[in-house]
Amino acid sequence: TAKTMSTASSGFNPIDVINKRAEISAMIIVLAGSLIIGLITGLLSFNQWLELTLAGISMGLILFLMSSGMTLVFGLMGIFNLAHGAFIAFGAYLGFQMVIILDAATRKTDTIPQVIKLGKKTIPIMKDGKQVMKEIILEQGWFYGDSWFNALIVLILAILFAAIVAGFFGFLFERVVVRPVYDNALKQILVTMGGGIIIRELLIAGWQAPGEFPKPAFLAGMNFFDFGILSEEISIETFRIFGGAVGLAVFAILVITLNYTKIGLLIRAGVESKEMVEVHGYRIKLLFILVFVAAIVLAASGGVFWAQYAQAVDFDMGNTLLILVVVSIIVGGMGSVYGCFIGSLLITLVMNYCNSMLSVIGGEMSAVLLMVAVLMWRPQGLKPITAH
Numbered sequence: 001t002a003k004t005m006s007t008a009s010s011g012f013n014p015i016d017v018i019n020k021r022a023e024i025s026a027m028i029i030v031l032a033g034s035l036i037i038g039l040i041t042g043l044l045s046f047n048q049w050l051e052l053t054l055a056g057i058s059m060g061l062i063l064f065l066m067s068s069g070m071t072l073v074f075g076l077m078g079i080f081n082l083a084h085g086a087f088i089a090f091g092a093y094l095g096f097q098m099v100i101i102l103d104a105a106t107r108k109t110d111t112i113p114q115v116i117k118l119g120k121k122t123i124p125i126m127k128d129g130k131q132v133m134k135e136i137i138l139e140q141g142w143f144y145g146d147s148w149f150n151a152l153i154v155l156i157l158a159i160l161f162a163a164i165v166a167g168f169f170g171f172l173f174e175r176v177v178v179r180p181v182y183d184n185a186l187k188q189i190l191v192t193m194g195g196g197i198i199i200r201e202l203l204i205a206g207w208q209a210p211g212e213f214p215k216p217a218f219l220a221g222m223n224f225f226d227f228g229i230l231s232e233e234i235s236i237e238t239f240r241i242f243g244g245a246v247g248l249a250v251f252a253i254l255v256i257t258l259n260y261t262k263i264g265l266l267i268r269a270g271v272e273s274k275e276m277v278e279v280h281g282y283r284i285k286l287l288f289i290l291v292f293v294a295a296i297v298l299a300a301s302g303g304v305f306w307a308q309y310a311q312a313v314d315f316d317m318g319n320t321l322l323i324l325v326v327v328s329i330i331v332g333g334m335g336s337v338y339g340c341f342i343g344s345l346l347i348t349l350v351m352n353y354c355n356s357m358l359s360v361i362g363g364e365m366s367a368v369l370l371m372v373a374v375l376m377w378r379p380q381g382l383k384p385i386t387a388h
Contacts, residue, residue, distance in 0.1 A: 023339070030346055051235060052349075057348070059348040063302075064247050064340060066303065068295075071334065072291055073295045076270050077182070078185075083193070088299045090169070091163070091166045091301060094300065096213050099143050106141040141154075142154045144214070166296050169296070171289065178192065207313075210315065213307050220239070223241060266284075324367060330343070347367045
């Protein structure tokens with residue numbers, strides 16, 4: 001009793017500290033818990049745990065790139081856009097198509113006649129009275145060539161193309177589909193889900209089949225790091241480092257924009273009170289449109305990165321990724337960019353650990369289990385927008 005009174009009088013309560021810094025506490029629990037379980041069971045060595053952690057963080061940053069737009073739209077507009085995953089797939093296919101076009105345009109080729117050999121004789125192959133020609137590649141195009149600079153230029157152009165085209169269609173989607181149901185949550189879910197299905201069917205009609213999307217040479221390698229205290233080097237894919245750096249840059253830009261610019265002030269004010277922003281003469285509806293388009297641009301850009309990571313584009317990738325996006329938003333706190341950042345990292349870390357140790361419940365199942373555990377602890381998420 002004396003100890004309890006002493007603790008109460010000093011004002012220190014460990015549970016309060018954990019609840020106040022829930023996002024940090026959750027990260028520590030996941031990192032430390034996975035390491036301890038892995039070492040005790042023998043399923044993970046320290047080297048393996050560190051590799052999985054670095055890989056999970058980098059992929060979490062790419063997941064954040066796709067998730068941040070959806071949480072922004074919900075925080076400002078109160079719209080839960082279930083077509084977000086379809087726009088991720090749309091962006092992936094747009095980037096994939098632009099890479100194919102640019103790589104083919106910069107490829108050096110030649111044509112030679114096709115022939116067949118019968119003994120010592122060479123007979124040309126004819127079709128409709130014309131000799132059949134065969135195209136041979138003399139030099140690979142920019143994307144799959146030896147120059148990392150040329151490949152990077154093509155990738156940037158592909159991402160910009162995907163972002164611009166998807167952003168335009170996102171604008172139309174907001175005007176035609178979302179705008180009439182601003183004030184009805186149930187209709188929002190129904191129309192955005194229906195819109196996502198339509199976009200998926202249009203992708204199938206336009207491309208007809210999934211496609212392979214190999215990485216360029218400068219992103220296909222591995223990097224090795226020696227931390228000194230380890231007996232072995234740690235390896236991580238170059239693409240994970242590249243994608244993680246882009247995701248971290250997007251997070252920094254969003255934080256700076258939301259906290260230190262006028263448009264960020266208006267967005268945060270709009271979240272608190274849309275009417276008050278309008279009273280001061282600002283066009284909150286125009287701000288809604290800009291945020292919605294920005295969300296689609298982020299989704300499409302993230303789709304290109306994820307397609308490069310998977311080295312393939314597929315019609316169902318949007319549905320699969322939508323699960324991870326929604327889970328990361330719910331875990332972090334609906335409408336919170338910082339919460340979405342933490343949620344994305346936690347999701348990919350847990351998925352990596354479970355895929356390695358318990359492949360039976362790996363993937364999306366481990367992500368959903370994490371979401372359930374977090375919601376049982378904090379129903380509002382780790383860092384909801386009201387905590388900012």
